[in-house]
Amino acid sequence: MVFLDFFFALREAGLKVTLQEWRMLLTCLEKGLHDSNIKGFYHVARACLVKSEADFDTFDLVFARYFEGIEGAIELPPELLEWLADPHPMEELSEELRRALEHLDIDELMRRFRETMAEQTERHDGGSRWVGTGGRSPFGHGGHHPTGIRVGGPGGGGMAMKVMEDRSFADYRTDVTLDVRNVKLALRRLRQLTRSDGPIELDIDETIDKTCREAGEIELVFRPKRKNDVRLLLLMDVGGTMDPYFEPVSRLLSALHEERGLRDFKAYYFHNCVYERVFETAQLMRKQSIATSDLMRTYGERWKLMIVGDAAMHPSELSSSRGNINPRLETETSGLVWLDRLEHHFDRSVWLNPDDVQQWAMSGTCRTISSLFPMYPLTVDGIEEGVKALVGARAETARPVLAPGSAGL
Amino acid sequence: MSTSANGSSTAASPAFKRFAGTTDYIASASLVDAVNCALALERPLLVKGEPGTGKTLLARHVAEGLGLPLDSWHIKSTSKAEDGLYVYDTVQRLNDARFGDGNVRDIRSYIRLGPLGRVFTAKSRQVLLIDEIDKADLEFPNDILREIDEMRFTVLETGDEVVAVQRPMVIITSNNEKELPDAFLRRCVFHFIDFPDVAQMREIVAVHHPNVEKTLLEQVLLKFYWLRDQKELRKRPSTSELIDWITALVRAGVDPARLEAEVPFMGALLKNEQDTRAIESFVARGGKTPKAFSELGGLRR
Numbered sequence: 099m100v101f102l103d104f105f106f107a108l109r110e111a112g113l114k115v116t117l118q119e120w121r122m123l124l125t126c127l128e129k130g131l132h133d134s135n136i137k138g139f140y141h142v143a144r145a146c147l148v149k150s151e152a153d154f155d156t157f158d159l160v161f162a163r164y165f166e167g168i169e170g171a172i173e174l175p176p177e178l179l180e181w182l183a184d185p186h187p188m189e190e191l192s193e194e195l196r197r198a199l200e201h202l203d204i205d206e207l208m209r210r211f212r213e214t215m216a217e218q219t220e221r222h223d224g225g226s227r228w229v230g231t232g233g234r235s236p237f238g239h240g241g242h243h244p245t246g247i248r249v250g251g252p253g254g255g256g257m258a259m260k261v262m263e264d265r266s267f268a269d270y271r272t273d274v275t276l277d278v279r280n281v282k283l284a285l286r287r288l289r290q291l292t293r294s295d296g297p298i299e300l301d302i303d304e305t306i307d308k309t310c311r312e313a314g315e316i317e318l319v320f321r322p323k324r325k326n327d328v329r330l331l332l333l334m335d336v337g338g339t340m341d342p343y344f345e346p347v348s349r350l351l352s353a354l355h356e357e358r359g360l361r362d363f364k365a366y367y368f369h370n371c372v373y374e375r376v377f378e379t380a381q382l383m384r385k386q387s388i389a390t391s392d393l394m395r396t397y398g399e400r401w402k403l404m405i406v407g408d409a410a411m412h413p414s415e416l417s418s419s420r421g422n423i424n425p426r427l428e429t430e431t432s433g434l435v436w437l438d439r440l441e442h443h444f445d446r447s448v449w450l451n452p453d454d455v456q457q458w459a460m461s462g463t464c465r466t467i468s469s470l471f472p473m474y475p476l477t478v479d480g481i482e483e484g485v486k487a488l489v490g491a492r493a494e495t496a497r498p499v500l501a502p503g504s505a506g507l
Numbered sequence: 508m509s510t511s512a513n514g515s516s517t518a519a520s521p522a523f524k525r526f527a528g529t530t531d532y533i534a535s536a537s538l539v540d541a542v543n544c545a546l547a548l549e550r551p552l553l554v555k556g557e558p559g560t561g562k563t564l565l566a567r568h569v570a571e572g573l574g575l576p577l578d579s580w581h582i583k584s585t586s587k588a589e590d591g592l593y594v595y596d597t598v599q600r601l602n603d604a605r606f607g608d609g610n611v612r613d614i615r616s617y618i619r620l621g622p623l624g625r626v627f628t629a630k631s632r633q634v635l636l637i638d639e640i641d642k643a644d645l646e647f648p649n650d651i652l653r654e655i656d657e658m659r660f661t662v663l664e665t666g667d668e669v670v671a672v673q674r675p676m677v678i679i680t681s682n683n684e685k686e687l688p689d690a691f692l693r694r695c696v697f698h699f700i701d702f703p704d705v706a707q708m709r710e711i712v713a714v715h716h717p718n719v720e721k722t723l724l725e726q727v728l729l730k731f732y733w734l735r736d737q738k739e740l741r742k743r744p745s746t747s748e749l750i751d752w753i754t755a756l757v758r759a760g761v762d763p764a765r766l767e768a769e770v771p772f773m774g775a776l777l778k779n780e781q782d783t784r785a786i787e788s789f790v791a792r793g794g795k796t797p798k799a800f801s802e803l804g805g806l807r808r
Contacts, residue, residue, distance in 0.1 A: 118693055122548055129547045131540065141540035146548075149692035151555060151699035345738070 104164050108147065111160045115147045122146040136165065281353035284481040288360065288489060289326050299323045328489060329362040330354070331397050331444070335407030336367050336380045343452035346476055347406055350450075364397065370411045371433030372440060390436055394443045402488045403440060403447035406476065409464040410453065416463045434466065441470050448484040452476040532561070532568035533703075533710045541698035542569055548696060551637075551655055551677035553687075556700030559745025562680040565700075566636035569678060576629070579636040580622035586643045588650030591623040592660050592669075614664050623654060624669055632673040641684040648691040656694055703746065705732065705800060715750045719757060726766040727753055733797055734776060739785050744776040751775045767798075 108115045123146040132138035140161060148157045304319040311317075332354060334340075334347060354363055366376040366388070376393055378386040388396070416433045441447055449471035451458060458464045458473070467473070472487050474480040526542045528534040534542075542565075545552035554562045570577035580591055600617045603609040610616050626633040640648060654660045658671035679695065681687065703711060705728060712724065719727075727749070735743045744752075752775040761771055769790055770776070777783045790796075 114689065116693055122544075122550065122696070126544050126547055131543050131547055137536065138540055141537040142544055144537070145541035145544045145696045145698055149553070149695065149697045151701075154699065 104160075107160050107164055108157065111156050113148065113153050113156055113160075119147050281350055281478065281481060282357065284478050285353055285357050285485060288328050288330065288357070288485050326361055328360055329397070329401045330360055330364075330488075331393075331401045331403050332363070332365040333372060333376060333403070333405045333407075333440075334365065334367050334380075335370065335405075336382070337369050339408050339410055340452070343408070343476070346452055350406065350476065350481070362401075366393070368407075370407075370415055372405075372436045373433055374431065374436070390440075394439070397444075399443055399445050401444055403444040404450065404484065404488070405440075405447065405471065406450045406452070408453045408461075409449065409451055409458075409467040409473070410461040411463050413462055416466060434470075437467065437470055446488045447471055448487050449473045450476045450480060450484055526569055526572050529568045529572045531714055532564060533707065533714060534565070534568075535701075535707070538565070538698055538700065541696055545678075545696040546573075546676060549674045549676075551679050551695045553679045553681060553692070553695040553697050554700060555681050555683055555697070557702055557743075557745060558682055559747040560700040560702060561746065562700060563636065563638055566634060566638075566678040566680075569676065570634040573634070573676070575632055575634050575676070577634045577636065578622050578626050579638060581638045582640050582642045582647070584642055584644075586647065588647055588654075589621075591621040591637075591651060592654060593621055593624045593662055594619045595664050615667075618662055618664065620669075623651070624660075626675040627658060627660075627669050627671040629675075630672060633675040635675045635677045637677060637679045639682055640679050641681045641687065645685055645688075648687050652691055652694065702735075708746070708749070711746060712750070712753065716753050716757065719753060720763065722763040723756065723761070723766065724753075726763045727756065729797060729800060730766060730770060731776070732800070734770075734786070737786070740777070740782045741779050742777070742782065748776050748778075767796075 105115060105120050123143055126132070126142045126146060127139070132142045143161070144154070144157055148154060298320040299322075301319045301321045304321070305317065308317040308319055309315065332351070334351070340347070351365060354360075354365070357363070366378060367380050367382060368376050369382055372390060374390050375384070375387045376390055377383065378388070418432055449467060451464070451468075451473050452475075453461075453464075455475050458468060464473075472484075474484040474487070526539060526546065528539055542552060544550075554565060556562055566579070567577060595614075596617045596619060599609075600611060600614075604611045620628065622635060622637075626635045655677060658674050659668060661668050708728060708731075709724070712719065712728075731744065731749050731752075734740065752772060755772040755775050756766070759772070765771060770786060773783055773786065777786065
């Protein structure tokens with residue numbers, strides 16, 4: 099079945115399309131719901147296969163790549179599917195298609211179609227079209243193939259392709275966009291429910307049990323309410339290379355401030371790397387700062403640490419003992435040692451990096467830091483992964499431990 | 508006409524009545540296609556979208572368009588899956604037993620069917636709206652999975668099995684407050700109502716306010732899309748708020764020229780104190796609002 103390749107292309111692109119959904123699509127096509135045009139096919143396929151607007155953009159990209167140039171040949175895909183599902187219903191085909199079929203048997207047609215398709219993916223950048231107008235293939239119309247099949251004609255199919263090419267759903271991708279609401283959703287998992295202290299509630303099961311044991315003499319049993327026990331400390335890199343990321347970072351911050359479920363939340367700022375002081379405001383004023391060693395005394399190891407920064411700096415800023423970029427705040431201890439201390443002090447910590455994941459490997463300091471902290475991109479998906487790393491089941495990964503005396507690294 | 512390779516029968520003509528939108532409801536082509544998919548597959552249609560884009564209205568108009576009766580199940584945070592099937596009114600029965608009222612011996616008279624139970628037992632095909640499914644507990648969608656899939660359930664107290672006479676058309680809306688489980692999503696046809704672009708919005712406004720003055724409407728839409736473009740806003744105004752706003756403007760007889768300079772009746776659009784203050788101070792500072800749609804930069808149209 100030729101479209102099966104489309105199914106695998108979608109799965110390869112990361113969409114969790116299942117066979118059940120694929121069969122839903124086939125049923126719809128059998129019933130002719132796509133009205134034999136590419137726009138209808140696009141709508142039907144999307145409704146059946148994609149279950150989140152966040153995946154629409156990925157779907158559009160795969161669809162556009164797979165059916166590129168089909169605009170002009172709008173009647174092709176549904177009919178092709180029908181031939182492939184069943185070689186008999188020729189009366190369904192247009193006059194032109196039937197004439198073409200007399201010259202080419204179905205196997206031959208199929209083989210060529212597959213070949214052309216494979217070629218198409220390879221030559222994607224070249225822009226030559228495999229089915230459509232002005233192409234060199236036997237499929238489509240207005241092409242240069244002497245014995246080719248003229249398929250379809252003018253039609254209103256352009257809209258769907260335009261939607262795809264415009265990528266109008268790109269804004270809904272969760273691996274790119276970040277709005278306060280999305281972030282709040284991602285942060286929902288930041289929960290560890292405990293019954294340690296706090297207000298009490300009536301324990302009905304236990305009350306019934308006790309009352310029965312007392313032969314009907316009512317005995318009320320109370321217990322502390324379940325409460326979220328997550329305490330989160332956020333350290334944010336500001337200024338310099340972080341300036342372009344002001345918006346996503348501030349959205350994360352406001353989402354965290356609005357997150358009422360947290361037992362405690364505190365945020366501090368730093369520039370480039372954490373040295374001996376962190377700051378209460380983004381202006382990094384010494385008056386409003388706290389010594390990093392005090393920070394670790396104030397916030398015990400039960401706090402969870404989330405650092406936001408691009409981890410990109412001059413190598414000496416990270417490893418030299420006099421690396422602090424601000425000369426007035428010259429330090430005796432290197433930033434890397436401070437980071438290592440933080441990582442060891444807190445039970446769990448993650449690093450969220452707003453840079454593109456591809457860029458991480460290009461920065462040496464980023465590689466060093468990501469070996470110290472589990473690093474995730476500052477996207478909705480990344481935050482969700484990071485939150486899982488903070489509260490989820492512990493994945494045992496060995497991290498390189500710096501020797502305590504390696505200050506001059 | 509063909510039969511499919513997997514052997515299932517294919518009707519020569521569509522065996523269902525297609526939905527084509529109604530005069531009062533502007534449905535995009537993709538929405539119509541999604542509704543028809545759900546109808547053909549007899550699977551629930553899951554509709555997501557920003558609040559105020561007409562998700563709930565859709566069910567009413569699908570029912571109207573198909574000429575079928577509509578039943579609704581509005582989900583609350585306390586809703587349980589069983590509530591949709593049936594409720595066994597034990598308290599009533601106990602009460603009746605105490606005072607000797609009613610037919611206490613017949614459990615069946617104390618079983619009250621919920622929305623799902625009602626549409627299953629109805630003689631004709633029904634449209635069922637399950638509104639705001641994401642309001643309920645995380646497990647809720649999984650709990651109704653089997654009932655929606657097989658369209659049958661058993662009343663435990665009596666052992667009676669309720670089987671759908673006619674598979675209802677189920678429309679489920681979600682505001683995206685909670686992720687829905689994959690197993691649930693797999694069984695649904697999905698549609699996301701994208702925010703209408705300016706041209707679509709004109710059509711929608713025309714349905715509700717057919718006689719708005721043209722210059723006023725242009726100003727209104729311009730201001731509205733400009734407001735939606737403002738990143739600082741915590742809650743962006745929606746279609747239904749726009750309709751309300753136009754009602755207010757028309758009733759007060761606001762001059763289009765006044766609209767150019769300020770945003771009257773902002774309370775109809777912005778429901779958040781900080782948002783109102785932000786826009787007010789922006790206007791007070793003499794901030795520029797656009798004069799033409801072309802000035803709206805990153806607007807998705």
